[in-house]
Each structure stands twice: as C-alpha cells, then as structure tokens.
Amino acid sequence: MRNTIVSLISIILGLVAGGILMLFIGSNPIEGYSYLLQGALKNLERIGNTLATATPLVFTGLSVAFAFRTGLFNIGASGQMLVGGLAATAVALTFDLSRPILLLVMVLAGLVAGALWAFIPGLLKAKFNVHEVVSTIMMNWIAYWTIYYIVPGYFKGEFLETESKKLAETDTLRAPFLTEMFDGSYINLGLFLAVIAVIIIAFIIDKTTLGFELKAVGFNRFAAEYAGMKVNRNIILSMLISGALAGVGGVALYTGNASSIQIGILPAQGYDGIAVALLGANHPVGVFFAAVLFGILYSGTGFMNAMTEIPPELANTIIAIIIYFAATSVMIERLLNKFKARKSNKEDKSGPVVEKGDS
C-alpha cells in the first residue's frame, strides 16, 4: 500500500515536472497532456498500439524486478532482448514449420538465448564475485556487436543492409483476430505471453520455496547461506529466469511489434525495464501497471508532437524524472511520515508520538 502511494506520488511529480518543461519551451501543458492522452487512447487502434508498446516493457520490467528480488541488478536486459530476438528471427527464417509449432519454437529459442546470455554474468557473480552491473553491461555490448555482424552476414534484409529480412506475417506474433479487434493496430500475441509471465512470476515469487529462497538471498546473502540455502545456485537461477524473461521480451519486440531486427541499436526497453521495475515496486502486478503507464506515455507522444511544438522526447524525460523521484522515495516517505505525525498530533495531543527512524 505504502509502495503504491510512493509510486503514485512519483508519477504525479514527474507529470508536474513535464508540465513545467512544456511551459519552459512555451507550450501549454494542459493542451500537451490532452493530446498525449488522445494519442494513446483515442480509439481502439491507438489503445492496441499502447498495449503493444507496453508489452516488451512488461517483460523487461519483470526481468529486472525478478533479479532485484535476489539482490541482483540486471542492467543487461537490452542485450538479452537482442539475442532473444535474434534467436527467434533465426528460427523463423530458417525452419518451415506449421504456425503454432513455429511460434512455440520461436518463443522457446528466445527464452533460451536470453537465459544463456544472463547465465554468464550469473555464473561470474556466483563463482568469482564479479559485479553483475559491469558484467551485464559488457554482455550488452557483446550482444550489440554480435547482432551487428550476424544479421547482415546471415539474415540480410532484401533492401537494407542494416536490418534483417522481414518475417512473413504468419511467422510473427501478429494475429489477424487481434489486429481486426483493434482496428489495424500492431498489438500481438506478445501481450498474452506477458500476462502469462506476470502470473507465473507472481506465483514463483509468492508461493514457491524457490521464490522464498530467492527473496531470502536478496535480503541477506549470509543469513540465507547460514540457513542452508544454496546461495550460488540461487544467484545463477535468478539470473537465468531474469534473462529468459528479457529474451521473450525481445521475441515480442522483434517478431511481434516489429517484423525485423535492426542492427546498431541497443533496445531502450532494456533500460526502461529498470524504471518499470522500480515504479512497480518489484512486484509483477505493479510491473504490469507501470509498463502500461509507460506505454501510454510513449505511444501518445507522437500524436502530441504532431499537434503541438513539444518534442517526443518529453515522454523519456517524464519517465526519467519519475524514476528519480521513485529512487529518492525516502524524501516522499519522510514527508508522508511528517504529515501523518502532524495528523495524529492533532487528533490525540496527549498521546506520545513515535516517529519512525530511518535505520
């Protein structure tokens, strides 16, 4: 509950800061935000696109949040998305299977590729205590250059050197019934995968021994070890699952929202995942709503840019500011405590007021 309040206050502060920025460049914030909302939610197609934009973010948000529960910081979601997307694209371009089986194999390939990519930092952390922040960043760049040469080398696009061959509509996660339902939006089956992932991860974290052990390792590694848990194994396992999630996120992005993989770009969704996880308080359901919020901001920003002078980067700026406020939530919590103390002071002047300390 408290986390939710802190998140909501961060969002409001971020939106206010965005409004101030709009004023600063001489635009009308109310007009700007109303166009932004219209752009994201005006009709069925736009709603579909908003949900599609949110889909990869659900995966990367879950990925970061899951690792976080074990005390691990996975900055490598971008790289894991890239290899996941590449694996799925490679499967789609290589094998000639019937659609349901092909899609299943594609998702599995992306899952395994992402998991393997995260396995290396997990192993290095568990065996050699190499900090995962640095190793996942290195893995991101290795993925970046791998895609940079593998795609033009083996899966070159028909017209462009810089992207892979386009997948046939039937080899992607697009589904005719969804496209029709949302008036031609690029919403796709990735959204269902995302919802399933939310449910599974919530189940693992809240209801299983594994989830309990992972959380225990996250709270206090040494206490967990003393209690007989296999800490190193749990670290590797947590990174594997985190990477698998990001890998499937890559499948959703490159074979669902898009139908080709571009070289020379680390997908920004990987870094946004950190923001989504943080705003969602590292809980799967929170992650889902945070991803949808970011989806609204990202997908509405184009329309806002078309109708006003406000640059589309406003969405990124608002998100970044929200994250800063969420990161410095201590400030918000202190204010809340102060507010609460004052309120209880007024109600009951005779009783002692105990303020919660920080440490």
Place this chain on the structure above:
Amino acid sequence: MWSIIEQIFPYAIIFTIPLLITALGGLFSERSGIVNIALEGLMVIGAFSGALSIHYMSGVLDNHTLVLWLGLLAAVLAGMLFSILHAFASINLNANQIISGTAINLIATALTVFLARNITGSGNIRISSGFSPSNVPFLSDIPVIGDLFFTKTYPTTWFVLAILFVSSFILYKTRFGLRLRSCGEYPQAAEAAGINVRRVRYSGVLISGAFAGLGGALIIVTQSGEFTGTVAGLGFLALASLIFGQWKPLGVLAATFFFGFASTIANVSQVIPELAVIPPILLKIFPYVVTLIALVIFSKSSQAPKAVGETFDSGKR
C-alpha cells in the same frame, strides 16, 4: 607492422582521452564511497552543453580557440551541476546509488535531446570546427617517441594528462586525498576522526561530474564535431576501465589506453590488409571479453574501496 602502429596511435589517443578523464572522475567518486554509473549521462550533459555553448559563442567571439576552451569550461560546470542530483540522492536521501545513477542517465539523454530538438529542430547540435591537431615543437623530432606521442596531438590531450598527474598527487599526497580515500574505505572511522564524510563525498561526486562533463565535451571538440544525444556507451566503458584499472590513476590510464587501442584497431581493421583477415566481430567484442576475463582474474584481489555503494550510517561499526 610498425607503420600500422604509427598510423593507429594518434587515433587511439584521441579515443582514449575522453575515456580517461571520465574514468578518472569515476575514480574520485568511488574512492569517496559513491558508485557512479551516471558517468554516461554526465558525459552526455557535457557534450550537450559544450556543443551548445560553442555553437552560440562562435557567433559572438572571434577567437575560435578561446571559444572552444570556454565550451569545455561550460561542460565542466554543467557536469558538476548535474552530478549534484546524484550526490543529493545518494548522500542525503540514502537512495540506492545504482538506481539514482540510472535515473540520471535517463534524465540526461532525454532532457538534452528534448532541449536540442527545441533549439535546432533536429536534435543534433553541430559546431563549426573543433581543435586542430599540431606537432609539439622539438619533441616531435625525437625518433620513435616523437612520431608516436608528439606528432599531430591535440592541446586537450596534454591538458587531460596534466589533470591525471595532478589528480594522482592530490589523491596520494594531500590531506584531501587521504580524507577522500578514508571515506571510501571506512567512513565511520573517518567520521570518528572528525572528517565530515558527507561533505567529502559531495566533493568526490562533484569532481566526477566535472571530469565526466569535460570528457563528453572532448568528444565533440576532437572527434565528432556534433552532438547527437549519445556518447555511445563510453560512460559505461569508463566505468569498466575504472574497475579494470583497479581504482588507481595509473591503472585507469592503462585500462583506458587498452580500450582506446583495441577500439581503434577494430575500427580501422578493414583498411589494413594485415588485420582484415581477422573477422571484425572478434575485434569488436575483444575489449569487452577481455574486461570480463580481467574482472574474473582481479576478483580474488579486488582493490575496490570497501564502503563503495553503501549508504553512510554513522551508527554502524
């Protein structure tokens, strides 16, 4: 082979210098106990404010060299100003330093492109021209060394090397340096000795902001001549160099030079027949793989400041 090295050397140094100064900034921050993964964002801020101020001042001042140096100064100030966000979050509010750093990276890239697009319409800011390389008189005539180190150098290279030298001195020979290092190792003991840990950490983070800002602007005035909203991961590479260099100034120099040389080789490999036989993908991923291996090797004897990344709690023993 020698002629290849001679050819590559100037480019490797151009690539190394922004990385070196940024990693050096990271060193001050981390030695004081604050993890700074915001280096990337701070570099972007520096590149933006450097390019913007040079762009505007070019029309006002006639002395182009002066304009460039003023641009670098603007970048330093902007970097410092922006790093206060990180210092405030991690020192006063006990925020998770990695999350705060990530937030700053996000803010920096988004905000600068947002502003640049509003100013120029395209999101890029071009400067008319940067520093031009020149030979150092007399020294460039020395055989071998002259060709490698003193031919076609930028004044900024010497400036950054001077900063490295001074930083080393400050870190190991002055009272401030000792205090800074103690705050990263055992802040509670430092506090007991009467040191204001928070203030020292603030100066560490501010120095990192200044240096990273300078690093970002150096890219504009030596390599690219244009702000495009990104420094292409150089900030993260600087962070890796810092760890690779084991949090020591000379180690950082060696690590950044390694990255500079390896990246340059990868970039020019296609035009040099001896190197063209190696698949470019191997050359490109080489520095990152070596860093991973180096991290494994150093993991047993890591020289990391002991309190780095921990929030300061004066009650802890």
